[in-house]
Amino acid sequence: MRSDPHPSPAARPRTNTRALMRAMGYLRPHAWMMLGAFVGLLISTTANLFAPQLLRIIIDNGIAARNLSVIASAGLGLVGLALTRGVFEFLQAYLAEAASQNVAYDLRNVIFNKITTLSFSYHDQQQTGQLLTRVTSDVELVRQFLGQALLRLIGAAIVLIGALVFLVRMNALLTLVIVLVLPAFLGLLGRFLRFVRPLFNVTQQKLAELNTILQENLAGIRVVRAFAREPFELQRYTRVNTELKDISININNQLAITFPLLFFVVNAATLLVVLSGGVLVINAHLTVGELVAFVNYLAVLIQPMFAFGFLSAFVARASVSAERVFEVLDAESEVKEKPDAVRLPPIQGRVEFRNVWFKFAGAERWALQDVSFVVEPGTKVAVVGRTGSGKSSIVNLIPRFYDPQRGQVLIDGYDVKDVTLDSLRSSIGIVLQDTVLFSGTIRENIAYGKPDATMEEIIAAAKAAQAHDFIMQFPDGYDTIIGERGVGLSGGQKQRIAIARALLLKPRLVILDDSTSAVDAETEYQIQQALETMLNACNCTSFVIAQRLSSVRNADLILLVDDGRIVAQGTHEELLRDSALYGEILDTQFAPDLVEPTPDPALKTPAEVAA
Amino acid sequence: MRGGDPVSLQRLIEMPEERAKDRAATARRLLRYVAPYKREVMLVLLLVIAASATQALGPAIIGYAVDHxxxxxxxxxxLLASMGVLAAVYLLGLLAARWQIVYIGVVGQNVLLRLRQQIFEKVQTLPLRYFDKNPxxxxxxxxxxDTDTINQFLGQGVVQILGSLFGLIGILIGMFAQSVPLALASATVIPIVLLITNLFSRVARRRYRKTRQTIGDVSANLQEEIAGVRVAQAYNRTAANFQRFAERNAANREANISANAVTSAFTPVIEVISVLAIALVAGFGGYLVVxxxxxxxxVVAFIAYMQNLFRPLQAISTIYTQAQASLAGAERIFELLDTPGEQDAPDARPMPPIRGEVVFDRVSFAYNPSKPVLHEVSFTAQPGQMIAIVGPTGAGKTTLISLLQRFYDPTEGAIYIDGVDIRTVTRASLRAQMGAVLQDGFLFAGTVADNIRYGKPDATDEEVERAARLANAHEFITRMKDGYNTRLGERGGGLSQGQRQLISIARAILADPRILILDEATASVDTYTESLIQRALEQLMRGRTTFVIAHRLSTVRRADLILVLEGGRIVERGTHAELLARGGLYAELYRRQFRDPLPALRREGERVPAFVDNGAARVMSRN
Known part of the structure; x- marks a missing residue:
């Protein structure tokens, strides 16, 4: 670890050794690289340990003995040693890094695969930001552990033991002096890591708080000004700003105590070594060269001390990250394909619910209770109900986005649990609540469910969704890039592309979850037109979560859902006559003003105006 | 020194590489912030010199003791006596290091406090015009x-840099004092190390840029896939999407391995040079001894010097980049501080309580003289009236409202409220009597009650609740765990769009403005919340002069006066019925937007996105 790349969390987490061991398991495919790195580490560390010995020889047998040839050969030896060490240190760093990058690559891939195949109930409970953190920051921390921290820890241990062996062999008494100083050093370092370092996180938090105020103030500047609240904003900013200054000065004072002391201890150790070593030299128990070597080994010994101190905190954090990564990898998909699942043959479009009970993961209430109905091929079904009544749950069970706890969902007599997910979902055209398009060309987006579709098919689908005309208005037509780096589309345009995407599959069964009252009146109108066209064009069984009068009026069958149960079914007229709830929902929940234009005598068409 | 090596290559290449335009002036101005702490700064300088001197003295004393x-x-x-002296020197070093850190911290943090404070105060007065140019x-x-760069420089940078510099000087003095030829030989490594550090950092910087770019691609791809995971599953695309991700992932891996080859080589190379230097000293020194x-x-002392030479040497490579970056940051901050803020006229008086008559008298406005946004807009709103402003995107609707709130002043003409030219009153007193419910329903981090109270900080809990009830927000607020004391995240995080709107309506109700400004939201909320918002707004508008940038039919229908804006001019005005009867732009917009059946769609698409624009375009071409 060159420099600490992430500020550590305030509390030092406990190290989860099992998660770290499991992370190390991912090194196995790159074992040769790691072995190379390890050999590099071994050789460079050994070379490092021998350097002070050569220095001793130069001083004792060369300089003190006035022997130039010894100086020259030992000097060359020192250079050779340094070169060896340099080459192998590079090999170690490079190979370990490459291996760890490979592990990061593998980990990201498996997480990606996992995330994209986990069922809806998992994603209902996760936030995009958190999942992203796992794939980026957490994987990076695990990688740094495998690529740097692990080998550095091993290297530090080798250096520590090796240096002590050399020291004892030169002079046991002097070694004792060094060994006695080390605990003081470790104690101070420990104090720093335990008390001082967490303070940095407090500053980070304060700074984040301060920046949040500034950020909010800037983003909400019109509101601040409109309510003339500048003095208040200034007051709360000043408070945090002053707190930040006080904390920063406090931490600085802590640093001022600890760090000079840490170096003082090292200096004091040098002093003690020179003093006691000097006495030993005077009494001829030690040579000057050995004394110099001792001072050098002291410097060599301090490195692993620092390494242990800083890496222990790092390893603890890396283990938390590993834990979080494996949490994703271990998540069970609620919807699983049976091993003996069969392909669903081309369907007619008959849908049946048999006593279906369903509740969301972690929920206490049933979202659906004992729902049963049969829909014959070609039927236009509208699902109607209050917000939260279970409308979406019904349609989400058909493509197996969720599995019911009890009961069966059947398509053409096949239980959806018995067929492959692939064949099931490619038989159904789905337009979901939020129109998600992907960055790429319009053509790619329409062909999303059938990447090998011909241009004719794509244009036909776009025409049916009333998207062709506006697509052709773009200079690049179907090759127009949309998404973050491309053209922005209006809500209505997005929706029409999503509809074209569904139509391209020529599904016999269509599901439209359309329960947001979308954007402005214009967009809503466009969407309504496109949806109607779609349903008329596909000649298929359709389920629409109805939001508009036109949908229910055109429906062959309306399922009225309340509190997870189907409380009534029938046509628009039948329900208007029989169900008070239906009338109430039409009044309160449906998009107003749009569908049934009551003739307005004041309004003339442009033609009339012209006339 | 937060852990690890303070002068690593990594740190060097992570620093922004840029220069201030006028370095001398910026440095002088930055120094002015330090001026009140002259005494501390002098003390720090002395302490740094003392600390550096002890660093140079240590090896000299050891060498002397060995020799004599x-x-x-x-x-x-x-030996005992010399070690006693050494102990005193080390102790002095300890104290000097300690107090220099203390004082530099006090000075640096106070300077930062002042800079941050000035920035924020400036932001409060910056005209909105500034943010048109600077998002x-x-x-x-x-x-x-920028403040972070300066912070790093003032905080740790200065001490490290001064320490390294004086340490280096101390070491050089110590070396030359003891043996000139040996010192000359040793000093040859200095340019070599500087050169190599520079070379490596340039190559590494380039390669790391690539890693940042590729990890950005990985994240962007992933974010998209997570957001679209339901669609991907619905369309069986997970396998194909994985291919795309794996490619980007691999690109990132290659970029990292390539960048790391450079940084992995750096430390060994520097270490080899350092050992070569020590070997050189030992060899040449040995020769000199013989x-x-x-x-x-x-020779023993020189070996110690060489070991201490490399850290400050590398620190000095960092110094340059860091100082440059800080100056560039400071220059930008000063630029902001020098931007003129909003200022009331010197003789501005507070706005008397508003009755609500608003007159625009031939008001013209341009952000940029060659592109006027409003032309001679004139109208009168009687107290309590609702004025709806409609028109295509870019017609000047928001600008008109902004002029009323005095976020901008008209280039020509004047705006009168109750007969008072609003340029003659203070902005604060004017704005305090206006309430705004803007599109995004902006909320601040804090409790729900804090947010409702925003425009009237001294409101009682009862008043807050009454406002929330009127805004139809009470019900969902009390359903939350902590009710009115529920803490909201940044920008009202945790609430739906519609809920944020309702709270910002409650905020406006509580502020009890005399003039109300509404920018109707076009974002999607569910139909139930939509109806709640509608009813809450009706509550709010009662008895106040209200200006609405209208998107909803129900709003325009009820307006006392509709102003139809196009290209910065009022092209039509009147009530809904009057304007429909006229059959002009409004009738066309209305037809297009709210009722025109299918044929409109077929004709649609003459230009890109919002249909309103197309409508306007066609009307214009017909005229």
Missing amino acids: FVFPGGNVAG VGDVMSRLVN QGQTSVGV
Whole structure:
């Protein structure tokens, strides 16, 4: 670890050794690289340990003995040693890094695969930001552990033991002096890591708080000004700003105590070594060269001390990250394909619910209770109900986005649990609540469910969704890039592309979850037109979560859902006559003003105006 | 030094590489912030010199002791005495290091406090015009990054840099004092190390840029896939999407391995050079000893010097980049501080309580003289009236409202409220009597009650609740765990769009403005919340002069006066019925937007996105 790349969390987490061991398991495919790195580490560390010995020889047998040839050969030896060490240190760093990058690559891939195949109930409970953190920051921390921290820890241990062996062999008494100083050093370092370092996180938090105020103030500047609240904003900013200054000065004072002391201890150790070593030299128990070597080994010994101190905190954090990564990898998909699942043959479009009970993961209430109905091929079904009544749950069970706890969902007599997910979902055209398009060309987006579709098919689908005309208005037509780096589309345009995407599959069964009252009146109108066209064009069984009068009026069958149960079914007229709830929902929940234009005598068409 | 090596290559290449335009002026101005702390700064300088001197003295004393008390025969008393001196020197070093850190911290943090304070105060008075040219996100990231760069420089940078510099000087003095030829030989490594550090950092910087770019691709791809995971599953695309991700992932891996090859080589190369230098000193020094030109102790001291030489040397490479970046940051901050803020006229008086008559008298406005936004707009709103403003995107609707709130002043003409030219009153007193419910329903981090109270900080809990009830927000607020004391995240995080709207309506109700400004939201909320919002707004508008940028039919229908804006001019005005009867632009917009059946769709698409624009375009071409 060159420099600490992430500020550590305030509390030092406990190290989860099992998660770290499991992370190390991912090194196995790159074992040769790691072995190379390890050999590099071994050789460079050994070379490092021998350097002070050569220095001793130069001083004792060369300089003190006035022997130039010894100086020259030992000097060359020192250079050779340094070169060896340099080459192998590079090999170690490079190979370990490459291996760890490979592990990061593998980990990201498996997480990606996992995330994209986990069922809806998992994603209902996760936030995009958190999942992203796992794939980026957490994987990076695990990688740094495998690529740097692990080998550095091993290297530090080798250096520590090796240096002590050399020291004892030169002079046991002097070694004792060094060994006695080390605990003081470790104690101070420990104090720093335990008390001082967490303070940095407090500053980070304060700074984040301060920046949040500034950020909010800037983003909400019109509101601040409109309510003339500048003095208040200034007051709360000043408070945090002053707190930040006080904390920063406090931490600085802590640093001022600890760090000079840490170096003082090292200096004091040098002093003690020179003093006691000097006495030993005077009494001829030690040579000057050995004394110099001792001072050098002291410097060599301090490195692993620092390494242990800083890496222990790092390893603890890396283990938390590993834990979080494996949490994703271990998540069970609620919807699983049976091993003996069969392909669903081309369907007619008959849908049946048999006593279906369903509740969301972690929920206490049933979202659906004992729902049963049969829909014959070609039927236009509208699902109607209050917000939260279970409308979406019904349609989400058909493509197996969720599995019911009890009961069966059947398509053409096949239980959806018995067929492959692939064949099931490619038989159904789905337009979901939020129109998600992907960055790429319009053509790619329409062909999303059938990447090998011909241009004719794509244009036909776009025409049916009333998207062709506006697509052709773009200079690049179907090759127009949309998404973050491309053209922005209006809500209505997005929706029409999503509809074209569904139509391209020529599904016999269509599901439209359309329960947001979308954007402005214009967009809503466009969407309504496109949806109607779609349903008329596909000649298929359709389920629409109805939001508009036109949908229910055109429906062959309306399922009225309340509190997870189907409380009534029938046509628009039948329900208007029989169900008070239906009338109430039409009044309160449906998009107003749009569908049934009551003739307005004041309004003339442009033609009339012209006339 | 937060852990690890303070002068690593990594840190060097992570620093922004940029220069201030006028370095001297910026440095002088930055120094002015330090001026009140002259005494502390002088003290720090002295302490840094003292600390550096102790660093240079240490090896010299050891060398002297080896030469005089250990080597020829030995002198334990002399050794003890010299070690006593060394202990005193180390102790002095400890104290000097300690107090220099303390004082530099006090000075640096106070300077930062003042800079941050000035920035924020300036932001409060910056005219909105400033943010038209400088998007809020940019301003924010610049302020945060620039103060952070200066913070790093003032905090740790200065001490490290001064320490390294004086340490280096101390070491050089120590070396030259003891043996000139040996010192000259040793000094040859200095340019070599500087050169190599520079070379490596340039190559590494380039390669790391690539890693940042590729990890950005990985994240962007992933974010998209997570957001679209339901669609991907619905369309069986997970396998194909994985291919795309794996490619980007691999690109990132290659970029990292390539960048790391450079940084992995850096440390060994520097270490090899350092050992070569030590070998050179030992070899050449040994030769000099044999020739009788120097002593063993001097060689021992030189070896110690060489070991201490490399850290400050690398620190000095960092110094340059860091100082440059700080100056560039400071220059940008000063630029902001020098931007003139909003200022009331010197004789401005407070706006008397508003009745609500608003007159625009031939008001013209241009952000940029060659592109006027409003032309001679005139109208009168009677107290309590609802004025709806409609028109295509870019017609000047928002600008008109902004002029009323005095976010901008008209280029020509004047705006009168109750007969008072609003340029003659203070902005605060004017704005305090206006309430705004803007599109995004902006909320601040804090409790729900804090947010409702925003416009009237001294409101009682009862008043807050009454306002929430009127805004139809009470019900969902009390359903939350902590009710009115529920803490909201940044920008009202945790609430739906519709709920945020309802709270901002409650905020406006509580502020009880005399003039109300509404920018109707076009974002999607569910139909139930939509109806709640509608009813709440009706509550709010009662008895106040209200200006609405209208998107909803129900609003325009009920307006007392509809102003139809196009290209910065009022092209039509009147009530809904009057305007429909006229059959002009309004009738066309209305037809297109609210009722025209299918044929409109077929004709649609003459230009890109919002259909309103198309409608306007066609009307214009017909005229």
